[in-house]
Amino acid sequence: MTVIFYISAAIAVVATILTVTRVNVVHALLYFICSLLATGVMFFVLGAPFVAALVVIINAGAIMVLFVFILMMMNMGPQSADQERAWLTPGAWVGPAVLSVLLTIELVYSLVHFRAAATTGQAVGPQQVGAALFGPYLLGVELASVLLLAGLLGAYHLGEGAMKPREKRS
Amino acid sequence: MAIIPVEIGLIIAGMLFCVGLVGVLTRRNIIVILLSIEIMLNACGLAFVVAGSHWQQPDGQVMYFFILTVAAAEVAVGLSLSLQVYHKFGSLDANAVNRMRG
Numbered sequence: 001m002t003v004i005f006y007i008s009a010a011i012a013v014v015a016t017i018l019t020v021t022r023v024n025v026v027h028a029l030l031y032f033i034c035s036l037l038a039t040g041v042m043f044f045v046l047g048a049p050f051v052a053a054l055v056v057i058i059n060a061g062a063i064m065v066l067f068v069f070i071l072m073m074m075n076m077g078p079q080s081a082d083q084e085r086a087w088l089t090p091g092a093w094v095g096p097a098v099l100s101v102l103l104t105i106e107l108v109y110s111l112v113h114f115r116a117a118a119t120t121g122q123a124v125g126p127q128q129v130g131a132a133l134f135g136p137y138l139l140g141v142e143l144a145s146v147l148l149l150a151g152l153l154g155a156y157h158l159g160e161g162a163m164k165p166r167e168k169r170s
Numbered sequence: 171m172a173i174i175p176v177e178i179g180l181i182i183a184g185m186l187f188c189v190g191l192v193g194v195l196t197r198r199n200i201i202v203i204l205l206s207i208e209i210m211l212n213a214c215g216l217a218f219v220v221a222g223s224h225w226q227q228p229d230g231q232v233m234y235f236f237i238l239t240v241a242a243a244e245v246a247v248g249l250s251l252s253l254q255v256y257h258k259f260g261s262l263d264a265n266a267v268n269r270m271r272g
Contacts, residue, residue, distance in 0.1 A: 005174055016209055019189075019193070029205065067204075067205070076262075100191050112177060147243050151244070154246070159254070162256075
């Protein structure tokens with residue numbers, strides 16, 4: 001099981017790097033879905049099966065489908081990839097990339113010298129998570145529902161009329 | 171279930187977060203920026219789950235649930251905004267938005 005964790009961690013990191021560097025947005029999206037599925041495997045191995053299911057169903061399922069739908073609605077042609085390639089000049093990405101790599105190295109260095117402990121290797125099942133969610137975190141769940149309602153209303157209000165000329169054209 | 175050193179899990183979360191940070195800083199496509207924010211939120215969630223797995227408590231997974239909620243709401247609003255930007259400016263360039271007049 002430990003080997004599975006490391007393999008899926010490597011897949012997650014590589015797929016995420018490919019997500020950020022692809023010029024075609026659909027390819028980036030597919031790599032990110034792959035990275036999310038690898039994260040789901042990591043969660044399962046870490047002993048969090050509820051969150052693993054949540055990642056696959058909500059994150060890789062629902063949220064990514066939203067991205068795919070929006071890309072389909074925009075209907076971008078091959079010229080968008082050329083434009084994207086023109087934006088990704090070395091002058092634009094070298095500075096932030098070097099600084100972020102330095103940050104990563106610092107983080108890895110400090111965590112390597114941290115030497116805390118290992119995970120217990122025992123699963124925390126959905127039952128315990130549900131009891132915690134509707135016990136001490138009940139107010140948080142209510143706030144999350146209010147936040148989702150706000151997101152729904154915001155998306156409805158902002159998205160209104162965004163596709164009108166496209167409808168006229170067809 | 172495997173026994174993983176906590177620092178390894180935190181290192182992976184930090185690496186994923188920094189890759190997302192590079193995406194936010196370097197890309198100009200609004201959709202890819204939203205995707206990179208999603209990467210960063212997911213990396214934070216991974217750190218929470220690793221910590222929850224270390225302490226053998228459900229709180230880490232509860233926090234991931236909340237992060238997922240925030241991500242869903244943010245993506246819904248962000249994507250409808252990017253749809254409006256594409257409608258108004260004909261491209262997804264984040265720099266195009268600074269031509270906007272009140």
